[in-house]
Amino acid sequence: MADAGSPELGTTEPPRGPIVLSIDAMGGDKGPESVVAGMAKSAAINPDLRFLLHGPEAVLAPLVRKRRIGDRCEIRDAAGTVSMNDKPSHVMRNGQDTSMWSCIDAVRDGEAEVAVSCGNTGALMLLSIVRLRKLPGVGRPAIACLWPSRGPTGFNVMLDVGADVRAEPADLLQYALMGTSYARNGQGIEVPRIGLLNNGVEEHKGRAELKEAHALIEAAAAENRFEFVGFVEGSDIPSDRVDVIVTDGFTGNIALKTGEGTALLIRELLGDAFRYSTLSRLAAMLALSSLKRLQKRIDPRRVNGGVFLGLNGTVVKSHGSADATGVSSAIKLAYELARADFTNRLAARVASGGGPVPSTAERTGS
Amino acid sequence: MADAGSPELGTTEPPRGPIVLSIDAMGGDKGPESVVAGMAKSAAINPDLRFLLHGPEAVLAPLVRKRRIGDRCEIRDAAGTVSMNDKPSHVMRNGQDTSMWSCIDAVRDGEAEVAVSCGNTGALMLLSIVRLRKLPGVGRPAIACLWPSRGPTGFNVMLDVGADVRAEPADLLQYALMGTSYARNGQGIEVPRIGLLNNGVEEHKGRAELKEAHALIEAAAAENRFEFVGFVEGSDIPSDRVDVIVTDGFTGNIALKTGEGTALLIRELLGDAFRYSTLSRLAAMLALSSLKRLQKRIDPRRVNGGVFLGLNGTVVKSHGSADATGVSSAIKLAYELARADFTNRLAARVASGGGPVPSTAERTGS
Structure with a gap:
């Protein structure tokens, strides 16, 4: 696909412009080095891929320079990190300064199409539900x-x-x-x-x-x-x-x-x-x-990436232990879902098919 | 992987005379030929192994002759066969003439130490519970x-x-x-x-x-x-x-x-x-x-054989699709459990440890 001018990062382009993904640099077992290395792998394959990268700028800037993806990537400084042992409810109450929170909010605010994180699954799911909200009609994502x-x-x-x-x-x-x-x-x-x-x-x-x-x-x-x-x-x-x-x-x-x-x-x-x-x-x-x-x-590692479904926005959860190859697989999946305009199509599907049978969680008001 | 001692099943007990197993010839996907072929394999390896073989005598006698295990095997004529599609409750009410019923009753009557069948799992479990009865204190086998x-x-x-x-x-x-x-x-x-x-x-x-x-x-x-x-x-x-x-x-x-x-x-x-x-x-x-x-x-096929636990008698369920190698593996397992006097030891264990906490099924009288 031809590079149509130089669209600014983060603008909500129609589906055919560059694809912007929101990446949580922190919280994986192998640290931000693996995440940035995986981004570089994916960036080399897909010229229309752009990143918003969330985490401590002082840590991430040298990694981005080293991998030479500065022109494809905007760093969003976030001091806090969600660890694998953090309780999801604790993160929900106190995690506003974390890279995970910032990563999801970029999708919520329409700056990026899909979020990717290697972090704590429970916290990522709870934050995704709270920040993105469930699709109308969905009881359990x-x-x-x-x-x-x-x-x-x-x-x-x-x-x-x-x-x-x-x-x-x-x-x-x-x-x-x-x-x-x-x-x-x-x-x-x-x-x-x-x-x-x-x-x-x-x-x-x-x-x-x-x-x-x-x-x-x-x-x-x-x-x-x-x-x-x-x-x-x-x-x-x-x-x-x-x-x-x-x-x-x-x-x-x-x-x-x-x-x-x-x-x-x-x-x-x-x-x-x-x-x-x-x-x-x-x-x-x-x-x-x-x-x-x-x-x-x-x-x-090649099938790395669980996709959170049922939310106003798509989140890809990479294995916590993912190396550069694993992170790159998760990014590839996120890229393909973004290209297929998956979030909007899923919303339409659930709205059309889920109508007649409200989820039990909704019926019981839980 | 320390290999000290004897990790092999059953070698802890001194030999105690021949081991008699009760074999259901019918109900497996590959028919009685595979069952008798598997018995012959096992008989060749373990000289102290004897069989009670249950099924239509007219079908089984030629197979036993062909495999030359007539001196190790007594046929118990049973005309009926439990198929994979039979409902367990139907077999329980009407299955008295089946090879499966006869096979389990040989253990119940103390004629054989362990039963082996390739047949319908649900029917085999229900018949085993009804004919052998649960060990005292066991709620669910x-x-x-x-x-x-x-x-x-x-x-x-x-x-x-x-x-x-x-x-x-x-x-x-x-x-x-x-x-x-x-x-x-x-x-x-x-x-x-x-x-x-x-x-x-x-x-x-x-x-x-x-x-x-x-x-x-x-x-x-x-x-x-x-x-x-x-x-x-x-x-x-x-x-x-x-x-x-x-x-x-x-x-x-x-x-x-x-x-x-x-x-x-x-x-x-x-x-x-x-x-x-x-x-x-x-x-x-x-x-x-x-x-x-x-x-x-x-x-x-080499790890073929699920063992029914919690009954007054041990039953080994072979895969329905077991061939001679699979049947022989299930027989080997049954042989080793018989040699270890497993049924009596399990009963002692459950009696000593299960006492203070009756199973919920028992507490609720179900």
Whole structure:
């Protein structure tokens, strides 16, 4: 895309100008060096990418200079940092000076399109809810992740993977709608296949609330142009039976971390296998490019980034332990969602489909 | 990974004469051929192994002859078969003539020490509860599985992985006691480390009932000689932070199938990687023995067998899709549990530790 003049950072341009992302430099395990290094990686690939970078200016300015992204990046000085151990409620009351707060407010104020942070998930979610507010009709926001799969795009969407440990049937229906919008706008799947995670595919299996959610989601499929494949099992998460897996945040979090833990164990065992003998070390050298391709495919850093859905603004949560590659993956995801004008499309989807069934949290006034 | 002592199952007990296992020949996806082939594999390895084989004699007799295990095996004629689609309650009312019923009754009547079946899990669990009865003090029986891990024995124990979709805090405490007994008697771990599965390790995380269970399990640790490591995450399931992972049957089932699905996906991608080019095919040939070792380590067939705990008798549930290798693994597990006199030791453990806290199901009379 041609560089249309030199648009000022932070102006609310129509979707086709530069994409401005709001980046929280602090709060990740590997510090701001990794964040700025990841920004530089992404900036080199996407010429129309601009950043608002939040954190202590004295720390960030040298890093930005070192990575030579000064012309793509504006630093917003913020002295405070949210740590992994801070209680979300404490951050909400006392965190006005933090980089995380400043990062989210840039999206709230329309200066940036999507926010990215490696920080404390609970605090980031609570601040996002408080500062961005929930979309009309949404009871519980959700975190969606991408999962390596045999599906058409190579990734399935799963939500919720940790925003809320509980979900009522009406929340699960909204997750189905939000997941539909994500798969359609973020992944280009016109009619996504939605599955509801259960401990078996038979209709009589599972907890009572899942049977209720099954009926709600099934009834909403035609109007909202998704295909409901019914219950799916843990083994279906990476399958091509389904594009979007809907579950509550407790179960989704367990599944996500179990998958990551399993992949990590196998990667380690594979490394052991190839270090076992001279012959196997030779084999590893011959197979290097094939193994690297596999490694890349199952590397959690490459699918880094949980997306907060259901808010007036999109927030991407990177792994706390993300290195430059991980941060760059999260930025890439944020960039693609911004380019697809995802926030506005999701709002339209939830408004059209979520109307008839208010979330339980709303019904009960909680 | 200290290998001192004998991490191998069952080697702690001196031989006590032949071990008789009760085998359900029917109900698996691959039919009785695979079951009898698996029995023959196990019989060849363990000379003191005997079988009671349940199913239609006209079908089974030729298979037993073909595999030459007639002198190790007595056929118990049973005309009926429980299919994967049969409702458990229907089997309970009408299944007296089935191989599954006959298989469990051989344990009930003291003719065999452990039962093995590839059939319908729900029916097998309900029949086991009805025919064997729960141990005194047990509210909800559980299914325990072994999970490839970095721990001292190479496997961690997880329970419940699907007996019951709900578990109250008192049930989770009993799972901790049953898991302790399994790790101690089945795996030779004197003081097992018990973890409670949650969506984060911080004490403020998770659902309210998990915080209650945390307190109950912590209080029971000293008296029952296990170490309570507190909350663990999905990524800890294969770790060496923990020997036994306690969770409800819904979450455990999702985690188990997610882990299996992830391992299967990676195995397929690994195969693709090695078929990619002439060079990578050559590499695969050179690395064959290393790859086979890895394959064996992560092959779900090798850790086949969920153990039903909390009953007057031990039942091993094999995967429905088990082939001869899978059936043989389930038989091996049953053999080792029988050798360790597991049923009686578990009963003693639950009786000593479960006394002060009756299960909620019992308290509420359900």
